[in-house]
Amino acid sequence: MNTLASTPTDTLAIERAATEKLRRCGINVTRQRVCIMQYLMTHHVHPNADDIYSALAPQHPSLSRTTVYNTVRMLAAHGAVTLLSIDDHNINIDENTLPHAHLHCTRCGHIVDIPLQGISTLQASHAFTIGKHLVQEVHQYYKGVCQQCLEEMQDAQTLQ
Amino acid sequence: MNTLASTPTDTLAIERAATEKLRRCGINVTRQRVCIMQYLMTHHVHPNADDIYSALAPQHPSLSRTTVYNTVRMLAAHGAVTLLSIDDHNINIDENTLPHAHLHCTRCGHIVDIPLQGISTLQASHAFTIGKHLVQEVHQYYKGVCQQCLEEMQDAQTLQ
DNA sequence: TGAAAAAATTGTAATCAGTACAAAATACGG
């Protein structure tokens, strides 16, 4: 997971950014919350609660699954993250709260960010109407195969 | 639930349409399946499996929850219905398999059909690309307040 | 600084939608 590019300075910067974000959202800062937010800010594949727990548990042996679930729920309530119901069996967590769409890759299972279709980010940031309905939140997701998987499939074919 | 408009002829017509649809999708026709499909074709608020069970159980005492779940799963596998992951805690069933979007009303809880935004129904019926990703399925849903609720809220205000 | 109060964390037990499974019922071909 760690690359040469990850220096102590980077780590500190991310920790500061995570702390900052919690404060901005009016959430009391604790070690566990910073840690979870940090994870979300550096892993853009939209993990579910258990992914977060599994990833952090080795370094934080005292961390409890319940804390992860509680934290995720509170982050969502304070608008610090959005919850995605894309996967039938899990709730995925998105740290990027600017309106955007998602592609759920059926090959690698990852969820990648893509631009909204048919609605500008600006429009999606406020309430608007479709027909005579009032729209307050925009959720768009697409199922298919992500660019990376398409390339891998092409490579595999070329090699044969 | 029953209105004066619902005559025996209508009921028979719907039953025939439900049977027809099952056949068209290559599904063996049984009493229970017709019954569930009929319910889906006449209740356009996108019920979940338990809604269906609760609605049908009184008239069909032998019906089992498992049958409803099995049937829904098989209908989806045969493309006779689409499954919606809008509600965090339930899978909702949509009998209309033409590509379209949904509005989830936060006031009445219903899910109503609305047109797709930014993508034509025709385009959404086939695979296409967004950026360099391959898209095979389009899911758009919007959270807000439906027209009917908006009108009810307006009426309530007028009366005061 | 140092207790008392408030907030957060933790582990265990419970919940609840959905599924696996095997027995009973039903349909169907000959």
Add this chain to the structure above:
DNA sequence: CCGTATTTTGTACTGATTACAATTTTTTCA
């Protein structure tokens, strides 16, 4: 009408999420 294949049914199970109560940590303020 019989034997086989398909469905249905009820019960038991799974796995994600939540409730809860005890413990720990943080904050407050005298």
